[in-house]
Amino acid sequence: MRQDGICNMVKRIDAHRTLERKDIALLEKLFDREFRQVSAGESLWREGENADSLVFLQAGWACSARYHKDGSRQLLEIFLPGDVLGLCRIALSDRRTDAVMLTDGWISELPYSSLLELFNESPNTAALLFAIANQRMAMLAERQIIMAHRSARERTAHFICECHTRLLETGATCREEFLLPLTQQDLADALGMSAVHVSRTFSHLAQEGLVYRNQFQLVILDSDRLKEMAAFDDRYLRIVWNDEMSLANADQAFREPPQALQGLLDEL
């Protein structure tokens, strides 16, 4: 049970670039601390609170959201098992969103101070976390692109494709059918549309034989046509290292301090 979550994280990264055993071990040590059970609806943090830790989602789904004065809400990010929450406020002071569990789950918290140690000790693994943060950024960017000019149908299709792809990468045992634990209201808040229209949209998608949703079960009927309508290109999700920043390079650099910057530091 405990190891599964780390496995998810490692597996996902490893799918694209083989990690060295050392790095895996370091990640496991870093994240495999006391886990806490949390239940659906439970808040992980609130807007305005001091941001001083990462949350590692070992099992369950979560999301980050902004609440407006008028009672409406915008879901910003969806977190799946194996994801890390809070990477976007590292180094900045306070939370700018709420974070809420969508399902029951298990989490562990990692204070930023440990992270700082990591920065010092292993630029290797630090670059890895940077990559994960970069992937989150890519998701935000892609969401914005999709939200701006695409129709409700396309947005919905894209969202489903994204969730499905991300789930598959954690090695979940789902192929064309999986659990999407969001109510239509949640989906509406995530996709920037009304709950009623989410309902309509799913009806249309079902009519066209693309996806079928019942309760929280989601069945993808025609994956190819769905991806086509969503103009879904999964490249933005792929964690593929830049050679300049690759683990191998970082590792080497870690062992043999570079010349260029050393010169600068000496001067100061």
Next chain:
Amino acid sequence: MRQDGICNMVKRIDAHRTLERKDIALLEKLFDREFRQVSAGESLWREGENADSLVFLQAGWACSARYHKDGSRQLLEIFLPGDVLGLCRIALSDRRTDAVMLTDGWISELPYSSLLELFNESPNTAALLFAIANQRMAMLAERQIIMAHRSARERTAHFICECHTRLLETGATCREEFLLPLTQQDLADALGMSAVHVSRTFSHLAQEGLVYRNQFQLVILDSDRLKEMAAFDDRYLRIVWNDEMSLANADQAFREPPQALQGLLDEL
């Protein structure tokens, strides 16, 4: 001239948290390399190209954008003098957007490999870059929130507030009047609306005495009411360090290697 750009960057960060002289010096050394003159419309990189460097925008405006098959376009980020482009693909392999100059300007490029050296030599300054990347992420998140549920007027108002605030932070000599070098089509692509509607929206805003736009000159007539209608809260733009990740801490940790992780590393 050359120093101005660095000044912009440093000033903006320094406005919120005093930098140590050492860090400033390191930043200056790092970014103050051969500058290249670029002209409006010039491409800095294209989607799909290998991402192997940061671009430091010393003078001029730029943007990142995604082009769609149907010819339409989505502007993702706007970059002002003193901004760093490409932070969101560090550690990932290829560009997922185009980057284009909006005006003439001066830029310098910084290969990721130098960055890696920085990671090794000064976690201090690395954390600082992380913070700048975090700020970009916050901008993306905020844009998404605004785009999802807010009207064209509110979106436009928010965009203006954001640009104005960011400009002020670079210490630009603009108070309520400044140059916004985007055509109505550019604004439309950034805000996810049609150019015609941008025109309509600016007419309305002018009628209500909020802002006035002529050519690329933008005059804010009633800043308070504008911010109110945009529900603009500039906190997401502020680079305020988390104490856990503060420069002082990082610096200290840099001098005295920490114990916790050292133990882990010894084991491996």
Next chain:
DNA sequence: ATCGTGCGATAACTTAGGTTTACTTTGCCG
């Protein structure tokens, strides 16, 4: 059994904003 509650579906009506087309205004360049 029966309530209450939350989720989802459907229909009727309204509206913000897209699309199209046509007409200005501005700047540029020979």
Next chain:
DNA sequence: CGGCAAAGTAAACCTAAGTTATCGCACGAT
């Protein structure tokens, strides 16, 4: 100076999606 292209404005029309309201269903609690 004339002519051309790019940018902006205006009006007419249309459609996607919001809003409101009602209804059905599943479920848990009483």
